[in-house]
Amino acid sequence: MTTIPSTAERLRTVEEARAAVLAAVAGPVATEIAFLSEALGRVVAEPIVARTALPPWDNSAMDGYAIRAADTAGATEDAPVRLEVAGEVRAGSAPDVEVPRGGAVRIATGAPIPPRADAVVQVELTTPLGSDGQPAGSRGRDASGPLPQAVLVHASIEPGAAIRRAGSDLAAGTTILGAGRTLTAAAIGLAAGAGIDQLPVHRRPRVDVLATGDEVRAPGRSLGPAGIPDANGPGLMALVEASGGHANSLGIARDRLEDVHSRLCAALVDGADAVVVSGGVSVGPYDVVKLAFEKIGRIDLWRVAVQPGKPFAFGTAERDDGSRILLFGLPGNPVSSFVTFELFVRPAIRALAGHPADRLMRPIDRAVLGEAVSKGHGRRSFIRVIAERDGAGSPIRDERGRVRVRLAGGAGGQGSHVLSALAIADALAVIPEADDELPAGADVELWWLDRD
Numbered sequence: 001m002t003t004i005p006s007t008a009e010r011l012r013t014v015e016e017a018r019a020a021v022l023a024a025v026a027g028p029v030a031t032e033i034a035f036l037s038e039a040l041g042r043v044v045a046e047p048i049v050a051r052t053a054l055p056p057w058d059n060s061a062m063d064g065y066a067i068r069a070a071d072t073a074g075a076t077e078d079a080p081v082r083l084e085v086a087g088e089v090r091a092g093s094a095p096d097v098e099v100p101r102g103g104a105v106r107i108a109t110g111a112p113i114p115p116r117a118d119a120v121v122q123v124e125l126t127t128p129l130g131s132d133g134q135p136a137g138s139r140g141r142d143a144s145g146p147l148p149q150a151v152l153v154h155a156s157i158e159p160g161a162a163i164r165r166a167g168s169d170l171a172a173g174t175t176i177l178g179a180g181r182t183l184t185a186a187a188i189g190l191a192a193g194a195g196i197d198q199l200p201v202h203r204r205p206r207v208d209v210l211a212t213g214d215e216v217r218a219p220g221r222s223l224g225p226a227g228i229p230d231a232n233g234p235g236l237m238a239l240v241e242a243s244g245g246h247a248n249s250l251g252i253a254r255d256r257l258e259d260v261h262s263r264l265c266a267a268l269v270d271g272a273d274a275v276v277v278s279g280g281v282s283v284g285p286y287d288v289v290k291l292a293f294e295k296i297g298r299i300d301l302w303r304v305a306v307q308p309g310k311p312f313a314f315g316t317a318e319r320d321d322g323s324r325i326l327l328f329g330l331p332g333n334p335v336s337s338f339v340t341f342e343l344f345v346r347p348a349i350r351a352l353a354g355h356p357a358d359r360l361m362r363p364i365d366r367a368v369l370g371e372a373v374s375k376g377h378g379r380r381s382f383i384r385v386i387a388e389r390d391g392a393g394s395p396i397r398d399e400r401g402r403v404r405v406r407l408a409g410g411a412g413g414q415g416s417h418v419l420s421a422l423a424i425a426d427a428l429a430v431i432p433e434a435d436d437e438l439p440a441g442a443d444v445e446l447w448w449l450d451r452d
Contacts, residue, residue, distance in 0.1 A: 050194035129313035202354035279332030
């Protein structure tokens, strides 16, 4: 075990701390095969190739009649062409009739194009005729009634009209999803359409979450004379899941070295990829997390130039098989814990899950402050803000495209203990280290947070 002293070091920048964290990520976790029903949000581990063309055969783009386009030459609204109906093709059934000259086959959307047809006329451009030659329904009625004897076509139809050609979307053998692609609902639909029911993906990184503190009680439990509910444990587990990890609770440890150490050993033995501990990482007499980290591995205790969240511990421990577990120690104040998770833990989880390097961080936007703000000197501040929105719920932007934001919870909502302001925040606005104060109207970087 090696300990790197840091209490006398300068404050690390956010970029330095994050770079060191990501350098400790050996690479994505192992792969597994997932059914489509469990693949949402997972990361593709190797290229996915279409097993079938999409569509697999020529099919109709609409309800109507499969025809030979030449038979409708010269047709107009007032001088329609009569075509005899030779049969029909339902979706899900192979055609058992071909289109004769001067004929038509009623066809449903998605049904295979019958032989000899080279176009489809939509039902709205036809009038059905009965056996007596009289209209059997209104002009352009739906095609769900009895099969008519013939139809009048009121327009000249071009060859290929309303036909979806086989392979026009995808050809069999085409790579449809590359390695590193996040599986969205659309990507899963694409895979299903290409005939694939299982995908090779990176497993979800397992992240154990431990809350600490003699005063901390599980939510819903009696607080007694000096207890507080555990907001960090459940909150961090939710953040792990939202980041693509699989969260596992290690419970609440007392401010005792042996208690924290034994729970960390359990994570080491049980195969966690990372452990996130809240509280106990500052310099108080009962802050034992860094000592527990040292007992199982290597630790850097960083004092990061960030507000909120200056106390932050990170280290690693090696198992007997040579694999590595990441150790994160976050501040006990819930907002500080949230912000340091966003800055350092979330990118690491995403790297473990297989996301490419350019997709680890939140996308950056620009905002304009609605109020003046101030902060501690020399630290980068991440303030919780609410975007102003129009009646449709879209963020309001100024003439330079900047989102107009205001402080969540007002000026009193920026304390590191104020959960209510964090819960309503849309985003984090970033105030640089060099700016102790910024006036209303100042331009700032904006990190959007997950929002319903």
